[in-house]
Amino acid sequence: MHDARVLVVDDSAAMRALFCDVLEQAKNVRVVGTAASAAEARDKIEELLPNVLTLDVEMPGMSGIDFLEEIMTHKPIPVIMLSSLTQSGTETSLRAYELGAVECFPKPLKATPEQFAKTVGKLGKIVVAAANANVRERGGARQREPKPDAEAPFTWNGHYVAMSASMGGIDALTKLLADYPSRCPPTVIVLNTDPALAEAFIARMDADARCSIKAARDGAALTPGTVFIAADPNHHVVLEAGQPAKLRLVARDPVDGARPSATLLFASLARAEVPAVGAVLTGTGLDGAKGLKLMRDASCDTFAQSLASATVPEAPQAAIEAGAVQREIALEEMCAEVLKCCNVG
Secondary structure, three states, X not given: OOOEEEEEEOOOHHHHHHHHHHHHOOOOEXXXXXXXXXXXXXXXXXXXXOOEEEEEOOOOXXXXXXXXXXXXXXXXXXXXXXXXXXXXXXXXXXXHHHXXXXXEEEOOOOOOHHHHHHHHHOHHHHHHHHHOOOOOOOOOOOOOOOOOOOOOOOOEOOOEEXXXXXXXXXXXXXXXXXXXOOXXXXXXXXXXXXXXXXXXXXXXXXHHOOOEEEEOOOOOEOOOOEEEEEOOOOOEEEEEOOOOOEEEEEOOOOEOOEOOOHHHHHHHHHHHOOOEEEEEOOOOOOOOHHHHHXXXXXXXXXXXXXXXXXXXXXXXXXXXXXXXXXXXXXXXXXXXXXXXXXXXX
């Protein structure tokens, strides 16, 4: 794993000083320089050769979003966008993911000292993960496609789907769910990201996808045609067997540092002895590995996003090393493989 060499780009001297101080205290992180504008950052990138940028959304001259598009089009490097997660801020963050940002991090503008310490304490780990992320030249933003009229035939065979994702997950799920059919297998996804960002993502995907994309809720019936995304940091989500199976939200301590926990979700499917497919997608940490192993031991189909296609390969690698994975699958092939397991015939 590479150490992070960070260039902090922000037009506010106070914010530059703040984030430099936070990052300098983080393990395996070194701030190599700062810049107050895109023009200054362009020169500093050539001079200092950082392997991560933290980039403010709002800057004089060229905006952070426009500069991100320039970077990812011509000379990709992992970028963490810093923005307020207001309603407009979440839309901007989704745009940043479309352009290729590895992560969007909320600026702690109105936080108590305790909240501030907790929020910025995550930044060091995120920066190190970004330094080791897979980034690719985008050639501009992906265009949001309208819902296609035609789709491949699909008839649900009774298999449920459970997936997990964290850092890089919004980009991965955008691509994967775009190919989901209107009568898709009942699917539950644990997405560890900022709740406000998850809410905006769910609303956008529900508008764009053929199937229904909803926030996980207690008691929701798992029936074909709906994908539930669990992103509430106060509750885990598990499956309760029945006809039909239902979701239950559970308030308990984090598991392997995560809440909601993919391990708890996967384990609930294994214990319910329902036919199921499990997959760990891009992300950080160990969450999901132990639960996916229980699913594999229960004869479920289990996959991990291939390390080469994962923006952040840490989570899928942990699942592979735990012996939980039947096969690594590139993101571009994941939807087809999952649907194959869930399709009659």
